[in-house]
Amino acid sequence: MTRRQVLEALMAAGGLTGAERLGLAGVALAQKHERFKLVYASATSGGPLWLAQEKRRFQAHGLDPELVFISGTTAVVQSTVSGESPISYAAAPATLAAAIAGTDLVFIAGGVNTLVYDLVVHPSIARPEDLKGKAIGVTRFGASSDFSIRLVLERKWGLHPDKDVTIRQMGDNRGIVSGLQAGIIQAAPLTTDARLKAEKLGFKTLVDLGSLGIDYQHTAPFSTRDFIKKHEDTVRRFLKAFVEGIHLFRTDKAGALAVLAKYAKTNDAELLEAYYKDYADVFPKVPYPTLGGIQVILDDLAKKNPEARKFKPEDFVDVRFVRELEASGYIDRLYRGA
Incomplete structure (x- = not known):
């Protein structure tokens, strides 16, 4: 035997x-592990990947990915297109921009399907309309923070970016917090760690942008159509591990906090608790990408690249593997046994 x-x-x-x-x-399955590089660009929303790796869910499905963090989605896209990282996880806008430019990139699932920033403001700002005439800081023009605040200003609050408010590029979150302290800016969309730092300095959170009900494909796993065609079973096994990682993130808080501590490289209990609170419910149990959220990005890309108007969200997704997992009852069984 x-x-x-x-x-x-x-x-x-x-x-x-x-x-x-x-x-x-x-x-x-240990003797059948398929090795490949899995590049990701999110330092905060990679929880399901990290748990799938640390809890050996990838290995349980015959995969042995090397998780590699790269700062910046553009570099991740290049790695995927070249075949260096056949499956990757990063922010959607740059991925879509590359797909429109002619690459065969396609989302194979959803990840974070909503905005993930808190709008932190000077204490004197009590309502969104108080932002008029103020300066708002973002990391870089075109980055997710920039896109997110422009989207909310226009769609929810009727304020015109660069006309009703000034958008200022601050480099990174550290620069944003310094800018708030110096009075160079009066508001900024911030992620968890920077929000906590700003709040300790006396600034306040005006609104969680994710609570505004705007569909937005923030991050998602993606590959190339060529790789999917040649390696369907690899993609299928990756997504099994991915949905298991989501399940673990949502249901095993202690395990999630331990993994967050390792990958975020911090033992700050307050920060880890805040990370978990911010992300525990944003990953959908059945991780379809949000077509409405992809359309939001296409509409924005079309402002500078008219080619984007020729496409519809369905052109950039391949959801058959997620659909298989849902139809088979695989995902339901995970949560019934939780």
């Missing part, structure tokens, strides 16, 4: 916990 057959017999015999069953399944 082979090692795999022994393990399968042990699982079939019962008396093992769910964790032991998963562990044995991972060992059973």
Whole structure:
């Protein structure tokens, strides 16, 4: 009897916990791991990937990805197009821009399907309309922070960016917080860690942009159509591990906090708790990309690139693998056993 057959017999015999069953399944597949580089650009929203890696969910499905962080989605896109990272995870706008330019990139699932910034303001600002005439800081023009605040200003508050308010490029979150202190800017969309720092300095959160009900494809896993065509089973197994990572992130807080501590490189309990609170519910159980959120990005890209108007969101998604997992009951079973 082979090692795999022994393990399968042990699982079939019962008396093992769910964790032991998963562990044995991972060992059973150990000799068949497929190695590849998995590049990601999000330092805060990669929780499902990190948990899938640390809890050996990828390995349980015969994969052995090397997770590599690269700052900036453009570099991640280049890595994917070149084939260096056949499956990647990063912000959607740059991915869509590259697809419109002629690459065959396509989203294979959703990730964070909403805005993830808090608008932090000077204490004197009490309402969105008080932003008129003020300066708002973003990391860089064209970055997610810039896109997000412009979207909210126009769609929700009727304020024209660069006319009713001034948008200032501050370099990074540290520069934004310094700008708030110096009075160079009076407001800024900030992620969790920077928001906490600003609040400790006396600034306040005016609104969670994600609470405004705007569909937005913030981050998502993607690949090329060529790779998917040639390696369908790899993509299928990746997505099984990915949905398991989402499940673990949503249901195993202690495990999620431990993984966040490792990948965010911090032991700050307050920060980790805030990270978890901000992200625990943003990953959909069934991770379809948001077509409405992709359309929002296409509309924005069309302002500078008219080619974007020729496309519809469906041109940039391949959801058949997520649909398979949903239809098979695989995802439902994960949560029923939680």
